[in-house]
Amino acid sequence: MERFIVSARKYRPDSFESLIGQGNIATTLKNSILRKQLAHAYLFCGPRGVGKTSTARIFAKTINCLNPGPGMELCNKCESCVSFTEGRSYSIHELDAASNNSVEDIRQLNELVRIPPQIGKYSVYIIDEVHMLSSSAFNAFLKTLEEPPAHAIFILATTEKHKILPTILSRCQTYDFNRISVEDIVKNLTDISKKEGVTIDLEALHIIAQKADGAMRDALTIFDQAVAFCGSQITYENVISTLNVLDYDYYIRLTEHFLAGNHKDVLLIFDEILSKGFNALHFIGGLSSHFRDLLICKDNSTMPLLDLAPSIIRRYKEQAEHCTLHFLYDALNLTSTCEAGYKSSGHPRLHIEIALLRLCKINAPAWVGEESKQEKKETSQVEQKKESKEKEKEPVAEEVKQIKAQVAEEAKPQANEQAPEEINIKGTVEEEAKTEEKEEKPEKRADVKPAKINGNGGFNSISIKDLLNSAGKNSGKTGPGSENRIGTDKIDADKLNEVWAKMAQSESAMPRLSTTISQTAPVLSGENQILFKVKNELQKNWIAQHCKARLVEFLRVNLNNKDISLEIEVTPDEEVEEKLYMPQQKADFLKANNPEVKNIVDDLNLELK
Ligand SMILES: [Zn+2]
Known part of the structure; x- marks a missing residue:
């Protein structure tokens, strides 16, 4: 039986050209070799699996190659290249700082550094995970780094740059490796799957690339896993079930229900997701990403930020057309708040269900054509402004009467927080009734009119405090509209x-x-x-x-x-x-009886509960 070599090793890049997604670094390093401007120490930083060690090896091999090509390509044939490939090079040394992190290990290294290379011009020391060195080991190493022999070159690699001593950092040329883009990973995986004789969906490749989170090594490991599970025919469905990834389809369906305000199906789908063993927190995180992706789909200029397969992008674009920006902002706000509060929630499932129900409420009930209505509203605002000026005199008194009646209605105890907007404008309208002859207030009037016309939806909630404040202004005296309605009976x-x-x-x-x-x-x-x-x-x-x-x-x-x-x-x-029962009452009492407490609360804008 043929020995199985994991793809991450088999397809490990062995030349600057085959490095994935690190083009700038490869070019810079190649140029420094061409110009013979080699530093004594390099520091390669970046997340795991993005090619730091591979780059260090290619670099080390290239500077020692006895017959490099005109563009500084490796020959892979000379004694230096072959001995390195076979793992018996005495010129290129690899040291894992994770397991060799003591002072003694570094002292041995310092001794070794003095010996000139047998083949090639340089002795190259690749120290992986260099942040794992103990601080005394770092100090021991610093001596060598300050005055290295002419033939020694150090390449330090780390995932945690912040743990490297500044004295070390200042002596190294630093290269920051980026995460590899989904696009690059997909391209590379496509090549590899062709070489391996594996057919795989583009959607499946995107899922693997996303799951790998910028690390080519992880992508290849996941790819091997999928091959082991499905053989040479890999489909999107296979991959999501192997990787336990939640299907896009769930998010798309859920969003349809959110838009339609269909809370029953939303709760059932959520239950189905949980019953499949998905983590609830990951689910809500995925939902956030879904809304983010929809937001990105709203504008062509942001489309490149989308790391999805083309066939799925089409579905996202379609859904994005049904979502207003208002909906997406509110939805993102809700999901991120839900994520933040998840850990501290005593009942995580309910916590998420409440968030889902709120999502259903953003747009309910009629979402179709919402946006076009919105637009119409805006464009007609100018006309309304004109209109309102024309019928200024007479209708104002009429409005006041109507509004007064509504205030009386709403002021009754059943007044809830979702009071219609008309109430809010009571004060404004009355003020204007008084001042209408003296001056025109076009901005204010523009505010008043649309609220009057569109206010019956009741979606824009106003605080009950605002409502009462505006009503309270007139509670001492009577407004001009009152005499139309309430008499002046003597009080019995x-x-x-x-x-x-x-x-x-x-x-x-x-x-x-x-x-x-x-x-x-x-x-x-x-x-x-x-x-x-x-x-x-x-x-x-x-x-x-x-x-x-x-x-x-x-x-x-x-x-x-x-x-x-x-x-x-x-x-x-x-x-x-x-007796003070409620925390809020106690807080109010404290404030009312201790001016200092009140001052502190007001100064620092605190909320005392
Ligand atoms: Zn060579």
Whole structure:
């Protein structure tokens, strides 16, 4: 039986020409030999498997070749070349620093260096993994490196340049080896598979090249593995099952479901992936890469960054057309956050499932034509601006009325964070209603109009705080639109108590607030002012900040009096001490009672929880 030689050894490059993906370094080294400008020490740095040792050997062999070609090609026939190929050269020495890292080993080397070469002009010492030398060994070596004999040349190779002492670095000519591109690996593998009589898909070669992550040696090892598994006919399916790589098809299908907001299929596919034994974290990492690749497909100028087989690129381009940039940015954001939080998650599977569900929500429900709609929106904005100026006077009052009504609707407790955009513009519209005659504000108006027209989708969430702040601005006085809707009834004490109880009920979504309201009797002070007595500063501030505007609106509507104002007053009650349950309440309390804490929090922009 013929002895099997692993491809990584069999196809190890043996000349500068056969080096893969290190063209610049090969050219520089060859030129230095041609010009007879050889340094005494070289340092080859770079990731494993990219050809550092091979380059060192070729270089060593070439400078000692007795009959080099005109372009400094090896003859591979002379005594020096043959003895090196047969592993019996006395001029070229290889030392593995990983296993010979003691001072004693280096002392022996220092002795050896003094002996001139038997054949050829130079004694070449290739020291692999040089970062593994102990620091005393490094120091012992430094002496030799400072004053080497004329015939000695050192080639140091390392994957970890940062571990090399600066004194060593400064005495070496340094060459940084790059990872080999997927394209170069695929090309080389194609040649090798032809020589080996193996037929293999281009997609399969791409998968191998990607898995090798820039290392030709790894690519060849994986190639051998695939040959061992499949024989001389290697297909994409064979390779992904041998290498346990998740098929592109999964990511493409998942993305289709994300776009369609189809969360059921997404969860089922994820389950299928897990049941095939794939690591969940790798899966989410792969999903990130998929979105990245789709983003790259969006623009022809970035296409060269894509390391995929041509047939797969076509599918990616097709999918990229369905994805808006907005979708891809959001999706990348979600997956990277998910990856970052995976390790610390107590329930990793759920952690990923939540991220997948969020991905489904980005575009749902109607994604087809989303982009074209977006474009239309933008182009028509200018027209809307004009339009809005034309019907400025009359409709503004109308708008205010509508918006006011909506504010009242939304200000009720069920108001959620996804409140439509119209609310947000309340303040703006009212302001404009006042100032419209004095000056035009085209930018603002442009903001207002599209929001009004497109705002019913409710996708652009605004914070409830913004909403209440804008409503709060007008809570003291009444806006010009109010008189159209709410009257000026005199406040009756019984009616007030009744409405007050109703208000407590309506706040049932916020149990503590609801209890506070129901336990406090409203006090009528002055004609339209209602006093709301609370137990401490903290409560007062919290209510003023978070729900005062809503309560005022509720009272105004239900008591039909647009002039009502609500005054929150603290009446300390020693017996009923406020208890702080939630971390946020404790934090607020701390801040409210310690100005220094508050200052620190504000200065450093911290979040106290
Ligand atoms: Zn030769």
